[in-house]
Amino acid sequence: MSLDPEDEAEFRAAAHAALDAMLDGITSGTRGPVWRRMPDEVRGSFAAPLPREGRPFADVAADFHARVAPFTAGNRHPRFFGWVQGGGTAVGALAEMLAAGLNANLGGRDQAPVEVERQIVRWARTLFRFPEQASGIVVSGTSLANFMAVHVAKTKALGPESRRLGLGNARLVAYTSVAAHNCVERAFELTGLGSSALRRIPTDTEHRLDRAALEQTIAEDRAAGFTPFMLIGTAGTVDVGAVDELSALAQLARREQLWFHVDGAFGALAVLSPELAPLVAGIELADSIAFDFHKWLQVPYDAAFLLVRDGEAHRNAFASEAQYLSRATRGLAAGTPWFTDFGPELSRGFRALKVWFTLETFGIDRLGQTIAETCRLARLLAERVRREPQLELVCEPQLNIVCFRYKGVESGELVIKLQESGLVAPSSTRIAGESVIRAAIVNHRTTEADIEALIEAVLELARSGDSMD
Numbered sequence: 001m002s003l004d005p006e007d008e009a010e011f012r013a014a015a016h017a018a019l020d021a022m023l024d025g026i027t028s029g030t031r032g033p034v035w036r037r038m039p040d041e042v043r044g045s046f047a048a049p050l051p052r053e054g055r056p057f058a059d060v061a062a063d064f065h066a067r068v069a070p071f072t073a074g075n076r077h078p079r080f081f082g083w084v085q086g087g088g089t090a091v092g093a094l095a096e097m098l099a100a101g102l103n104a105n106l107g108g109r110d111q112a113p114v115e116v117e118r119q120i121v122r123w124a125r126t127l128f129r130f131p132e133q134a135s136g137i138v139v140s141g142t143s144l145a146n147f148m149a150v151h152v153a154k155t156k157a158l159g160p161e162s163r164r165l166g167l168g169n170a171r172l173v174a175y176t177s178v179a180a181h182n183c184v185e186r187a188f189e190l191t192g193l194g195s196s197a198l199r200r201i202p203t204d205t206e207h208r209l210d211r212a213a214l215e216q217t218i219a220e221d222r223a224a225g226f227t228p229f230m231l232i233g234t235a236g237t238v239d240v241g242a243v244d245e246l247s248a249l250a251q252l253a254r255r256e257q258l259w260f261h262v263d264g265a266f267g268a269l270a271v272l273s274p275e276l277a278p279l280v281a282g283i284e285l286a287d288s289i290a291f292d293f294h295k296w297l298q299v300p301y302d303a304a305f306l307l308v309r310d311g312e313a314h315r316n317a318f319a320s321e322a323q324y325l326s327r328a329t330r331g332l333a334a335g336t337p338w339f340t341d342f343g344p345e346l347s348r349g350f351r352a353l354k355v356w357f358t359l360e361t362f363g364i365d366r367l368g369q370t371i372a373e374t375c376r377l378a379r380l381l382a383e384r385v386r387r388e389p390q391l392e393l394v395c396e397p398q399l400n401i402v403c404f405r406y407k408g409v410e411s412g413e414l415v416i417k418l419q420e421s422g423l424v425a426p427s428s429t430r431i432a433g434e435s436v437i438r439a440a441i442v443n444h445r446t447t448e449a450d451i452e453a454l455i456e457a458v459l460e461l462a463r464s465g466d467s468m469d
């Protein structure tokens with residue numbers, strides 16, 4: 001009844017062809033249209049019923065290449081500027097395949113894959129100058145990492161018995177800026193604290209959390225009988241790439257005895273570039289940092305990380321004490337602590353391998369250079385916008401995000417037209433209530449020519465829209 005291939009030679013031929021097609025796909029996915037809407041018959045084809053009988057792997061693979069591969073969101077493409085998404089690499093894709101071949105379950109146990117993830121933890125400590133006692137874990141995304149950080153901070157504030165007793169009548173409150181990612185709010189919903197326990201502090205003129213407003217709100221909350229327990233700063237806001245004043249926030253958090261968490265989804269990895277690292281100075285003072293490998297590090301989706309200064313607090317928030325104490329000291333079930341003691345999942349895939357391959361293959365110097373290059377291109381784009389009389393720069397790029405608009409043209413509609421043209425794919429957002437074109441430069445493949453293509457497409461489509469009105 002085994003599911004292994006019956007005809008090994010035939011399967012290998014199909015497997016090698018699939019690998020070649022994947023590599024070809026990465027090349028072709030970086031050319032041609034950035035995105036195209038899938039035809040109705042393709043979309044409809046996914047309504048086919050559950051297969052009772054199988055068919056040859058080669059048929060299924062051919063189907064994948066016809067119906068799935070051509071219709072992705074386009075984030076491998078150098079002219080994809082939408083949201084903040086990584087471009088992926090062939091190296092990362094191969095690592096993902098090798099990880100699947102091992103079928104390793106990284107919940108724990110005495111095995112080399114666990115050591116690979118532990119090495120990622122050590123490297124993360126080094127990058128952010130965290131102490132030896134700091135813990136970390138590879139997770140699916142910064143959304144999950146932020147959620148886990150809120151749970152750890154809450155458990156630290158209320159004590160581990162709160163895991164059994166719940167929130168009781170604790171009146172915990174936390175602080176973040178209005179520019180924080182909406183997953184932070186969701187973290188408060190999911191942990192049972194409620195999103196009203198998250199105070200949204202206004203931003204200053206540079207889109208950073210306004211510290212005076214923060215201090216005032218904390219004082220008001222204390223006076224009203226609330227218990228402030230957490231402060232969440234952002235390194236690289238999703239709208240404009242702003243970085244909160246992390247050193248000052250860290251000091252304030254220490255003074256007020258708040259857990260200081262940094263959502264550094266993409267911005268945290270500015271530490272890889274000597275040129276950009278000063279922009280996130282103070283991040284090394286955080287109690288915890290959440291960041292993505294799948295954005296600026298170009299690791300294929302999905303992979304992110306949670307780093308926690310107080311490893312004990314981290315473990316106390318997730319480990320189940322009974323299981324923890326009964327772990328074997330020898331044999332396959334040895335190797336305490338297990339990764340399952342640091343997160344909500346028991347079975348876990350080997351996401352760490354594609355991170356490991358990425359770091360080992362490219363090295364942090366080169367990865368830092370690709371990150372710095374995206375910021376240089378963002379400054380170049382801002383410069384180009386300033387030179388076009390029809391365009392208006394809405395905010396200076398602090399990292400790799402540029403927001404601008406075409407005067408007199410509604411940005412939301414223009415962005416849809418740009419996406420539908422297949423030429424370039426920015427996204428839109430609202431800044432101070434006004435819709436703007438947002439270009440996030442994340443992809444390691446993006447060049448100056450792609451920036452020029454974006455400017456030209458915006459000018460051309462905005463003008464053609466003008467004449468249609």
Ligand SMILES: *Cc1c(COP(=O)(O)O)cnc(C)c1O
Nearest residue numbers: 141142143181236237238265292
């Ligand atoms: C992308 C992003 C997130 C969410 O991260 P995921 O990996 O998509 O879950 C959170 N915060 C910021 C600032 C982001 O840019």
